[in-house]
Amino acid sequence: MNLAMRKGIYTALTALACAWTAMTSAQALTEQELVTLDTLKQTSLSSDLSYNIIESLTTEVGNRMMGTPGDAKSIVWAVDKMKSLGFDKVWTEEVTKAQWIRGEVSASIVSPYPQKMVAIALGGSVGTGEKGIEAEVVHFENLAALKEAEKGSLDGKIAFVSYRMERHIDGHGYGKAVGTRVTGAAVAAEKGAIALIMRSVGTDDNRIAHTGIMRYKDGVKKIPAAALSNPDADLLVNQLKRGKAVTVALNMSSEIQSDVQVKSANVVGEFTGSELPEQIVSLGAHLDSWDVGTGALDDGLGIGMVMAAAHHIGQLPERPKRTIRVILFAAEEVGLLGAKKYVELHKDNMSNHVIGAEWDFGLGPIYKMSVGVGAESLNAMREFAQLITPLGVALAPKNKARAQSDMGALSDAGMPSVNFSPDGSRYFDYHHTENDTFDKINPADLKQNTAVYTMFAYFTAQANTDFRK
């Protein structure tokens, strides 16, 4: 291809792009609305609001697992914060569940070479009893290998799964690793094991273990389950490599208190629409965190950006046409209880939830948008995609997105959905650990994130389209 040919193609493409923009922008937003959108973009990119909200949450509240004092404090904090940010309405929606107590954990190699290990109880695990457990370890490289073990082959033993999570920009290594955490204890117990220990589901090399929810299986004995830090899993593997029996001691005072109900609440706030107030654009994040770290990334990031996005729009001289609702879901980590409650409470009004998105993953700039909307409204989403292209966001080709995390329950109930994919390469270095703290947040990335959410909320609140069609 010569230079003239290239130039010709470039000119043709530019003309096409301009024509496309003219055609689509005419459909969804007016010229004046596009100007407003650009103002909102500039505001988001220059404002520290989302960063300051996360600083406030992590400094004044800290971690906030359902049932802990931090969770109760976070509800008060969120209500106060929304009010101070000028939300038109703010309310809470109560959820309850049985109490789980983390307690203390200690894990060590007893023989052949005694060494302490850094471990953490998986969320929802039973404890070991006061005397603890001391038993030989049987090593499995992954969950599939554990599943293949003969019934009874682990009688009196501790099962150890050493599978290492892979690092990927979209975090898909998590899906491949998390099965052991969720189901491993039940699988090990079926084979006769008296405890499960596993390499943390995490991509870091820190002596800090990753917690996260686990589940038992009806009719199968509940055995204690803990995760080791990556370096400790390496140490255990290295001791096992020597071919001698390896004995591990595990002591966990974790406890499921089935008879103690604890309360939490979704905190919901909105800027009420000026023309179509009954139609709701939902921005989601979850208010709870694990009881380690300060929940800065999971999900402080989401909280900061959806609150700031709504506030920036709320500062406009006029409310947008549709209502912008921020839902800070309760109890995501312990089973998406807030999301289930929300769908239950709002089931008769679900058809008015015109579109929604949640942030509950990642720690970097958004690079992709995926949509799940009606075929007719796809043009409007393409127009929006063009508007956020300068921020480095590309539109994914498929129109099948289910909103992530809590908001997925609303997608399942029929809500058109959008997912914004940020760079998640480093997210699982910190996820569900003591290391999930404010210093990990990059203010520049957060500004980009907030700009995308702000633009999304304004665009969809204003767009002349029905996202279900």
Add this chain to the structure above:
Amino acid sequence: MNLAMRKGIYTALTALACAWTAMTSAQALTEQELVTLDTLKQTSLSSDLSYNIIESLTTEVGNRMMGTPGDAKSIVWAVDKMKSLGFDKVWTEEVTKAQWIRGEVSASIVSPYPQKMVAIALGGSVGTGEKGIEAEVVHFENLAALKEAEKGSLDGKIAFVSYRMERHIDGHGYGKAVGTRVTGAAVAAEKGAIALIMRSVGTDDNRIAHTGIMRYKDGVKKIPAAALSNPDADLLVNQLKRGKAVTVALNMSSEIQSDVQVKSANVVGEFTGSELPEQIVSLGAHLDSWDVGTGALDDGLGIGMVMAAAHHIGQLPERPKRTIRVILFAAEEVGLLGAKKYVELHKDNMSNHVIGAEWDFGLGPIYKMSVGVGAESLNAMREFAQLITPLGVALAPKNKARAQSDMGALSDAGMPSVNFSPDGSRYFDYHHTENDTFDKINPADLKQNTAVYTMFAYFTAQANTDFRK
């Protein structure tokens, strides 16, 4: 400058370099010795021995602070390992000191916003007593600011120094930061403080605090001293920023047991020289570590490479002319006690220590060699520098090097010395923490390190020069 000119200059430079090499290599090593040196280089670059030695130490012994079971185990391990590696002689040299017990530590912000913090007792600190300490925090940005505080201004308060260590390839940020750790408690006590808390001397962002030795001052009250992890120091600073009084609770059961003497030992091994056995080339590292992590970097790396270097040379058909002595010093972390003992025991033979080098810093490829030798022997060291240039090592211009760490005591006693500077950019992410574990070691870098040490040991054991002249 045109191409012909450039070519001319290049040709002249090449000729000069060749002349230089011919002249200098004729002085120090024979052609046959240079061939042997190249074989040793290839052996070191292809061997996993140093890596495997560190794996053995960290897996089978783990951490080894003087006075702990790990320290006693490490002495047995080192003697056995040297014997199995074929050292001609292996012996130990006992050192003693008063026992120090780390105990347990807990630190938390009590008000205005209660949160737990990750802290670690500084080495040698007293405890708080069983009831612990709860007091208002007074914030200083660095040690200089603490020194400027009025006497009595900290009565009943906890002094908090938030200075953050800088990251540099040569680790010089450590020198600027470590003063608070070593002297901060005494300075704070002179102002009336009842405890010192400080940001860890470390460059990481992990919720893991860095320990390290501290010292009291005669006639000044001994107050407890602890380091906070970097994210926790940030949290405390953020709470202080709000202008309200911040109260911290500190509980440490650390204890100096002046009446309990504990023992350790230098472990020394050598390959005895064939022609000048009384003349000693010393390779140093320290055997002890802090009682956290597994001492993989500090100083497992040094242990692995000096043992492997000596072994590679010991595998040659003939012993080199001079003796190659590996000294694994005891009790470096708690005050260089092994080095002091070594110089005391060998003071009458110090003039036979012809040259030495220690590895006790860094975590990457060696990029620089600094020498401190007699003026005449400088040519020999320049010849050696040319031999390691292909490994990426440059010779520093000054001829004033004092060996680092323990080996500095031998330099001070007159031993000619060499320092190899590795990339230390990431060293203080892990230094003196739970995170100092085997997985942090890069096998490729370690091979380069080991090759340099092996070549250095052979060259100096064989060189036709007197490094004191």
